[in-house]
Amino acid sequence: MSSETILYIILAGILALLLALFQYFRKGKNMSKWYMFFSFLRFIIIFSILLLIINPSFEQLTLHVEKPNLVVAVDNSTSVKYLKQDGAVKNFIETIQNHAGLQEKFNLDVYTFGDKLNALDSLSFSESQTNIYHAFKQLSQVYKQSTAPTILISDGNQTYGNDYQFVHDLYKQPIYPVILGHTVRYTDLKIQQLNVNRYVYLKNKFPVETIVVYNGSETVNSKFEISNQHGVVFSKPVTFSKEDNSKVIHFTLPATAVGVSKYKAQIIPLSHEKNRVNNIKNFAVEVVDQKTNIAIISDFLHPDLGALKKSIESNEQRFVSILKPDNIIDKINDFQLFIVYQPNHRFKLLLNKLKTSNGNYFTVIGAKTNLNFINNTSEVYDHDITNQREDYQAVLNSNYHPFIIDDIGFESFPPLQSHYGSIKFKQPVDVLLNKSVHKVSTDDPLLVTFETQGRREAVLLGENIWKWRAHSYLENQSFQEFDDFLGKLVQYLASNKQKSRLNLDYNSFYEGNNHVVIKADFFDKNYVFDARETLHITVTNKVSELSKTFPLVLKNNHFEVDLSGLEAAEYQFTVKATNEKISKSGSFEILEYNVEQQFLNANVSKMKQLATNSSGTPYFMGNSEGIINEILADNRYQAIQKSTKNTIPLVDWKYLLAIIASSLGLEWFLRKYNGLI
Incomplete structure (x- = not known):
C-alpha cells in the first residue's frame, strides 16, 4: 500500500469523525452515552464509505506445495492381447494406482492410447492402430510446464506415425518404458x-x-x-x-x-x-474401363504445370499431357478436359474449337495472362485491366454446392499472384474460393465453376498453385489432401452428368475397418446446400443379409457417417432423405486386415533407445517392480513449495459491506427505540 493511500485513509478517518460529532453535537446540549454510541456508529458508516471510494489494495501471500506428476501411458491395442500380456498390464496398473509411496509423492495420471490418447476409463486392448509418437505429442501439450516422469507400457510396435524413439525433442520428460512381450526370436x-x-x-x-x-x-x-x-x-x-x-x-x-x-x-x-x-x-x-485424358496447354514453362500433372496423375485413372497451343488442335477429340494455362492470342483457335465441340476446360489466369484476349474471347466474364499485380490468399466458400469439398487449410496456403482488379460475370457462377488480401476477406472470387450451354468451365485467378501443393506436404507429410481437392475439381469438370440433389463420396473398398467414412451432400431444388434435411444410411451385409441403419451427422458443409465398427465383408448401402423421396445406393467392401497381429515380438531396441534418449530406464514386465523403486528414489522428482501473491482491492472485501449495512440498521433501530426518529 502506497504512502499516498495511507494519507487518504487518515484524512478519511478525520473527516468521518468530524462529520459524526458534528451531526450529534449540534442536537444535544450534553453528550449522553447514547449520543456517544450513535456518533461511533455514524463514524463507522462514513469511514467505511470513504474507504470504498479510496479503494486501497492489500497483498495476500498464499503458500502451497506442488507435487510432480507421474504419467502412465498404456498401450491399449490388440497386439498386447495377442502377445498375451493383457493380464500382466492390468495387474501392474492396479499396483501403481494403489501404491502408497507413489500417491504420497506424485499426482498420478493414467492414459491409454491406440491411434489417439485418452484418459484411462477401462482397458479393453481393442485398438486396431498404434501411434506412440502422437500420444507423446499430446502429452507434451499437457505437461509442458511441469515435471512429469512418464511410464510407457507397450510392446513398442507402432503401426503408423513418426518414429517415436526420437520424441524426446518434443516431450521433455524422462520416459521409463515397460516392455511387453518376449525377446526370444522365433522362426x-x-x-x-x-x-x-x-x-x-x-x-x-x-x-x-x-x-x-x-x-x-x-x-x-x-x-x-x-x-x-x-x-x-x-x-x-x-x-x-x-x-x-x-x-x-x-x-x-x-x-x-x-x-x-x-x-x-x-x-x-x-x-x-x-x-x-x-x-x-x-x-x-x-x-x-475408361481412362480420363487431360491436356494442359501452356505457351511457356512454369512450375505449376508439373504440380498440376503430378497432382492429377496421383489418381491412376487419369493421364495428363502438357502441350503447346499449336500442337493440340488436331488432338482435341483425344481429351476429356483441357487446362488452359494463362492464355494469350496463340490460344484463339483452340478456344474456338473447344466452344464449337462443347469441350470442358479449366482456365488459369495469372500474371502473364493477356487480359485483353480473355475479355475479347470469353462470353461469360470480363476482367478489369489495371496493369498491376497483387497476391491473393484463399478462403473456402462453405456454401459451394456442385460437389463436396473439405477445407484443407486454404487460409494458411501461400498467396497466388495475379492481376489486380475485379472480375465481372455475366451469368450465375458457383464460387469455390474467395480472395483474401492480407488476411482480410473480400467478396471477389478466386476459383469459380459454372455451366454454359452444357459445357462445364472453371476459372482460377492466380498462378503459383505449386506452392499450395508443397505447403500441403509440409503440413501433412503427404500430398494426398491437395491431390484429393484437385482430383474432385477435375472429376467434376471432366463429367457432363446432370446435377443431382444427393451426392455421395466413398471408396469402393477399405483396408481394415478403420476410417470407413461415407460423406453426402444434399441440395434443395435451387441447388443450395440444405442443412435442414435428415439423412439415414441403411447398410446390408451381402453374405449375412443383416441390415443396420445409421444417421448421417451434419459436419461443416456436408453430412457424414463413420462405419468403422463394421466387420470385414461386402456391403450394399442406400442413403435416403427423410423429408423428400430422394435416395442413392452404392456398395463397398471392407478387407480383413489387422496390422496389430503382424507382430510376433516386442520392439526392444526402439524402446531401449527411447529410454536412453530421454534419460529414463527401460524395464521388462517381469521386473517392472524395479521401476517404482527407482522413481521413488530419484531426487529429480521433488515436491516444490510455491507462493502466490494476490493484490486484493478493498471493494472486493464483502465484510465491509456487511459492516456498513449492520451499522446503518443498528443506528436506525436504536434511534427508533429511543424515540429519536
Whole structure:
C-alpha cells in the first residue's frame, strides 16, 4: 500500500469523525452515552464509505506445495492381447494406482492410447492402430510446464506415425518404458509389404510387388501364392537362409472384369511357425474401363504445370499431357478436359474449337495472362485491366454446392499472384474460393465453376498453385489432401452428368475397418446446400443379409457417417432423405486386415533407445517392480513449495459491506427505540 493511500485513509478517518460529532453535537446540549454510541456508529458508516471510494489494495501471500506428476501411458491395442500380456498390464496398473509411496509423492495420471490418447476409463486392448509418437505429442501439450516422469507400457510396435524413439525433442520428460512381450526370436515368415495400384484398367495387366521376410537361422523352402475366388492365379517357390532372408517378388496379374477384384497373397507357413497371421495379406484393386485424358496447354514453362500433372496423375485413372497451343488442335477429340494455362492470342483457335465441340476446360489466369484476349474471347466474364499485380490468399466458400469439398487449410496456403482488379460475370457462377488480401476477406472470387450451354468451365485467378501443393506436404507429410481437392475439381469438370440433389463420396473398398467414412451432400431444388434435411444410411451385409441403419451427422458443409465398427465383408448401402423421396445406393467392401497381429515380438531396441534418449530406464514386465523403486528414489522428482501473491482491492472485501449495512440498521433501530426518529 502506497504512502499516498495511507494519507487518504487518515484524512478519511478525520473527516468521518468530524462529520459524526458534528451531526450529534449540534442536537444535544450534553453528550449522553447514547449520543456517544450513535456518533461511533455514524463514524463507522462514513469511514467505511470513504474507504470504498479510496479503494486501497492489500497483498495476500498464499503458500502451497506442488507435487510432480507421474504419467502412465498404456498401450491399449490388440497386439498386447495377442502377445498375451493383457493380464500382466492390468495387474501392474492396479499396483501403481494403489501404491502408497507413489500417491504420497506424485499426482498420478493414467492414459491409454491406440491411434489417439485418452484418459484411462477401462482397458479393453481393442485398438486396431498404434501411434506412440502422437500420444507423446499430446502429452507434451499437457505437461509442458511441469515435471512429469512418464511410464510407457507397450510392446513398442507402432503401426503408423513418426518414429517415436526420437520424441524426446518434443516431450521433455524422462520416459521409463515397460516392455511387453518376449525377446526370444522365433522362426517366422511374413509378408512385410505389398505394393499395388488402387485402380487398374480393363484388359490390362497390373504390376504387383511383394516383400517377403524370413527370421531364422536355418535354410527353409516355401511357396508364395496369389489366389482369388477362382483359385491360384500366381505361385512361385522361394528359399530363405540366415544370410538370404528377404525376397522381392515382382509379377503382373490380368484385369478381366470391371469392378472390385479381391486377392489373397500368402507365403505358405513353416510347420513349426508360431505366428501365421502375418503370412497372409489381402488386397483389392478396382478395375475401370475408361481412362480420363487431360491436356494442359501452356505457351511457356512454369512450375505449376508439373504440380498440376503430378497432382492429377496421383489418381491412376487419369493421364495428363502438357502441350503447346499449336500442337493440340488436331488432338482435341483425344481429351476429356483441357487446362488452359494463362492464355494469350496463340490460344484463339483452340478456344474456338473447344466452344464449337462443347469441350470442358479449366482456365488459369495469372500474371502473364493477356487480359485483353480473355475479355475479347470469353462470353461469360470480363476482367478489369489495371496493369498491376497483387497476391491473393484463399478462403473456402462453405456454401459451394456442385460437389463436396473439405477445407484443407486454404487460409494458411501461400498467396497466388495475379492481376489486380475485379472480375465481372455475366451469368450465375458457383464460387469455390474467395480472395483474401492480407488476411482480410473480400467478396471477389478466386476459383469459380459454372455451366454454359452444357459445357462445364472453371476459372482460377492466380498462378503459383505449386506452392499450395508443397505447403500441403509440409503440413501433412503427404500430398494426398491437395491431390484429393484437385482430383474432385477435375472429376467434376471432366463429367457432363446432370446435377443431382444427393451426392455421395466413398471408396469402393477399405483396408481394415478403420476410417470407413461415407460423406453426402444434399441440395434443395435451387441447388443450395440444405442443412435442414435428415439423412439415414441403411447398410446390408451381402453374405449375412443383416441390415443396420445409421444417421448421417451434419459436419461443416456436408453430412457424414463413420462405419468403422463394421466387420470385414461386402456391403450394399442406400442413403435416403427423410423429408423428400430422394435416395442413392452404392456398395463397398471392407478387407480383413489387422496390422496389430503382424507382430510376433516386442520392439526392444526402439524402446531401449527411447529410454536412453530421454534419460529414463527401460524395464521388462517381469521386473517392472524395479521401476517404482527407482522413481521413488530419484531426487529429480521433488515436491516444490510455491507462493502466490494476490493484490486484493478493498471493494472486493464483502465484510465491509456487511459492516456498513449492520451499522446503518443498528443506528436506525436504536434511534427508533429511543424515540429519536
